[in-house]
Amino acid sequence: xxxxxxxxxxxxxxxxxxxxxxxxxxxxxxxxxxxxxxxxxxxxxxxxxxxxxxxxxxxxxxxxxxxxxxxxxxxxxxxxxxxxxxxxxxxxxxxxxxxxxxxxxxxxxxxxxxxxxxxxxxxxxxxxxxxxxxxxxxxxxxxxxxxxxxxxxxxxxxxxxxxxxxxxxxxxxxxxxxxxxxxxxxxxxxxxxxxxxxxxxxxxxxxxxxxxxxxxxxxxxxxxxxxxxxxxxxxxxxxxxxxxxxxxxxxxxxxxxxxxxxxxxxxxxxxxxxxxxxxxxxxxxxxxxxxxxxxxxxxxxxxxxxxxxxxxxxxxxxxxxxxxxxxxxxxxxxxxxxxxxxxxxxxxxxxxxxxxxxxxxxxxxxxxxxx
Numbered sequence: 133x134x135x136x137x138x139x140x141x142x143x144x145x146x147x148x149x150x151x152x153x154x155x156x157x158x159x160x161x162x163x164x165x166x167x168x169x170x171x172x173x174x175x176x177x178x179x180x181x182x183x184x185x186x187x188x189x190x191x192x193x194x195x196x197x198x199x200x201x202x203x204x205x206x207x208x209x210x211x212x213x214x215x216x217x218x219x220x221x222x223x224x225x226x227x228x229x230x231x232x233x234x235x236x237x238x239x240x241x242x243x244x245x246x247x248x249x250x251x252x253x254x255x256x257x258x259x260x261x262x263x264x265x266x267x268x269x270x271x272x273x274x275x276x277x278x279x280x281x282x283x284x285x286x287x288x289x290x291x292x293x294x295x296x297x298x299x300x301x302x303x304x305x306x307x308x309x310x311x312x313x314x315x316x317x318x319x320x321x322x323x324x325x326x327x328x329x330x331x332x333x334x335x336x337x338x339x340x341x342x343x344x345x346x347x348x349x350x351x352x353x354x355x356x357x358x359x360x361x362x363x364x365x366x367x368x369x370x371x372x373x374x375x376x377x378x379x380x381x382x383x384x385x386x387x388x389x390x391x392x393x394x395x396x397x398x399x400x401x402x403x404x405x406x407x408x409x410x411x412x413x414x415x416x417x418x419x420x421x422x423x424x425x426x427x428x429x430x431x432x433x434x435x436x437x438x439x440x441x442x443x444x445x446x447x448x449x450x451x452x453x454x455x456x457x458x459x460x461x462x463x464x465x466x467x468x469x470x471x472x473x474x475x476x477x478x479x480x481x482x483x484x485x486x487x488x489x490x491x492x493x494x495x496x497x498x499x500x501x502x503x
Contacts, residue, residue, distance in 0.1 A: 134378040134421040135484035136469070136477045140177045141491045142370040146354050147181050149369055150333075154348065157336055160324070162187050162207055164351030167471065169478040170196045173485055179204065187349050191216055194223045209349065211254070211262050217241045226250040228288060230262050235276055242281035251276070252286040252326055255310055259297040261290050266310055273314050286324030286347060287311050292331040298361060299332045301340045308344045331360040352471050370495070374474045376431055376467040376483075378419035378448060383461050388412045388451075398444055399423070415455035419465055422446040425480040430473035434466045 147163075154161045162185035168174045170193035179186070179201045187207040188194050194206045208224035217237045220227055222245065229235050229251050242249040253273070256263030264272050276284060289307055291299045304327050311322050328341065328348035335341050352358055357369030365371050388409035396402050421443075428443040437456060441449040452459060459465070469477070477483045 133482065133484050134376065134419070134425065135486045136474065137375050137377065137486045137488055138174050138177060139370075139373050139375075139491070140181075140487055140489045142373045142495075143177065143355070144181050145491075146357060146369050146373065149366075150350060150354060151182075153333075153336060157341065159328070159336075159341075159346055159348055161185075161328075161348040161350055162205075163354060164188070164209065164329075164349050165197070166190060166193065166209075167351055167355055167475055167478065169193065169475070171478060171485055172196055172200065173487065174478075176200055177487055187351075191219055191223060195219075198223050207252075207349075212238070221245050221247060221249050224249075226252060226285065228252045228254050228262070230254050230264050232272065232275055235279060235282065239279035239282045248281050248283050250283045250285045252288045252324070253284060255287055255289050255307060257289040257291060257297075257303045257307060259289075259291045259293070259295055261294045263289060266306070269310055269314065270317060273318065277318055277320060284320070284322060286322060286326050287314075288326035288347075288349075290329070292329070292360065299328070299335060301335070301342060304332075304335075304340075304345050305342050308342060311344070330354075330358065333366070334359050334361040355474070356471060358471075372468060372495075374469050375434070376421070376426070376469050376473070376477060377464050378421040378467070379464050380417045380459060380461050381420050381447075382416075382418040383452075383455075383459060384416060385413050386416045388414055397442075403442070415452040415459075416441070417450045417452055417459060417465070419448045419450065420446075421448050421483070425483050426469075426473050426476050430470045430476075431467040434468055438465065 163182060164187040165178055166188045175196060183201045183204045185205045185207060186197050187209045189210045197204055197206055205225045208220055208227040211230045212220045212227055212234055214234055214237050218241055221241045238249055254263045256265050287307060287310060291297050307325055307327050311325055315322055324347040325345050326347040326349060327345040330350050330353040333353050352360060355373050357366050357371040359366050389405050422445045423443050424445050428440050428448055437453055439451045441451050
């Protein structure tokens with residue numbers, strides 16, 4: 133069976149890198165752990181690194197976190213469904229909200245459970261996903277402030293996830309001004325502006341995060357070292373916290389081009405083959421993972437000399453050229469993974485999960501550059 137490996141040492145390094153960055157700018161931050169899909173083994177690794185605040189958009193994942201680490205502050209980071217309010221109040225210490233009816237239901241449930249439920253009100257800043265329109269915020273806040281057992285602890289915004297709208301200083305200043313208007317009008321302190329996610333991290337390096345933006349929610353940059361804003365990597369962070377390993381189940385020299393009348397394949401595509409491959413052969417390997425587990429477009433072989441030809445539901449086909457590395461049946465091949473590849477593999481019961489805690493010598497230079 134194929135498996136995904138989490139390198140806890142590299143994840144710890146990335147966490148420390150970000151933690152120092154945020155501390156230097158007086159910013160609190162929470163880890164977005166939804167990528168782990170509630171996997172208890174990987175969550176235990178994450179919570180050992182930091183058990184302060186964990187965000188997720190799946191209630192079942194927050195339940196696992198509370199079971200492992202009851203003291204961790206759990207944050208539900210999408211507008212809750214009304215049918216879930218009982219469990220939201222029980223398992224999420226904080227929830228992100230945009231609807232008065234849902235907030236009223238949360239208030240009623242918090243009264244029933246004799247708890248104070250903390251809420252962040254999400255503000256629309258141009259991305260057109262979840263968010264209250266700025267011009268409606270005063271009226272909205274006035275209603276929420278009267279609801280018993282609810283405490284508004286922050287304003288937040290989401291950018292980049294749907295329409296790719298990037299954060300900038302002007303949007304963050306507008307969010308801060310919204311907070312200031314509410315505080316002045318109602319006399320209530322709003323402690324946090326959760327104005328940042330992974331895509332906002334590069335603005336810290338550029339000095340474009342205004343004072344008062346004091347909370348970030350970070351997942352992708354923690355796990356992949358990505359500069360989401362510039363679609364590149366952040367120097368000093370590891371991009372290979374996760375790797376995928378699959379076993380060779382067939383290895384044969386075959387023609388580079390198929391033969392026969394071609395229709396559409398499993399995914400509805402009609403492959404096009406280069407003429408220069410006609411009458412040529414190469415060594416092909418089949419490994420034991422497929423479209424049920426990953427999208428092959430989101431992974432890449434780590435070692436050179438290997439290319440991905442395609443995939444079916446249960447098998448991934450590779451071109452090894454002349455097989456100069458001497459692979460044989462039973463050997464394994466490792467792949468780099470992007471965010472979507474990890475997300476899909478974590479959601480697959482057919483991919484085993486594994487943890488390692490060592491950093492190979494060639495990778496230690498990142499640690500040396502950081503210290």
